[in-house]
Amino acid sequence: MLDDTDRRILRQFQAAPDLPGAELAERAGVTPSTLARRLAAMREKGVLRGTRGVIHWPAIGYELEVSLRVTLDKTVSSAFDEFIAAARQVPEVIEIQTFLGSIDVRLAVIARDLSHYQQLYRGQILTLPHISDIEALMHVALVKSDETVPL
Structure with a gap:
């Protein structure tokens, strides 16, 4: 299950998936290492299925x-x-x-x-x-x- 930190990270990631890790971590209120660890765990659990380019x-x-x-x-x-x-x-x-x-x-x-x-x-x-x-x-x-x- 996701905790509040995971939800904060996901909210920020959804809003701006192309942000550099350090800036995304700052917006989510976590350290860059925590961000990297949490994102990796969510990818492993299948919460994050990937990142893609959207073409107009x-x-x-x-x-x-x-x-x-x-x-x-x-x-x-x-x-x-x-x-x-x-x-x-x-x-x-x-x-x-x-x-x-x-x-x-x-x-x-x-x-x-x-x-x-x-x-x-x-x-x-x-x-x-x-x-x-x-x-x-x-x-x-x-x-x-x-x-x-x-x-």
């Missing part, structure tokens, strides 16, 4: 994001596994989520423009196995995107 897709030419709601043919016992394995091979599929209910899978797909999306959709998405129904939702605006955890 439009800055590199991806102007379009589409959410695809997919219903699979559930008469095939391997439908989920085969669909997910194939969807993972499409580089423009940036997220795959599974659900219980009438929608089985949601894919987040990025494309350079509508023409590129149309090529992806026809050439790669519709060829994924075991699709019985698919609905596309075009993203208009990102209102909130926050992966921080309230600590």
Whole structure:
């Protein structure tokens, strides 16, 4: 379980993951050695899964994001596994989520423009196995995107 010191460290780390260790330690109210030890322990326990760069897709030419709601043919016992394995091979599929209910899978797909999306959709998405129904939702605006955890 996390104690108050761990929570302070995580709050500061979430707010500014690129800070140098000494400054992060100061903001969290611990010594640099304590910070290093606590972060290592949280990584070992799986609390911290890593640090990543976040790329602004439009800055590199991806102007379009589409959410695809997919219903699979559930008469095939391997439908989920085969669909997910194939969807993972499409580089423009940036997220795959599974659900219980009438929608089985949601894919987040990025494309350079509508023409590129149309090529992806026809050439790669519709060829994924075991699709019985698919609905596309075009993203208009990102209102909130926050992966921080309230600590």
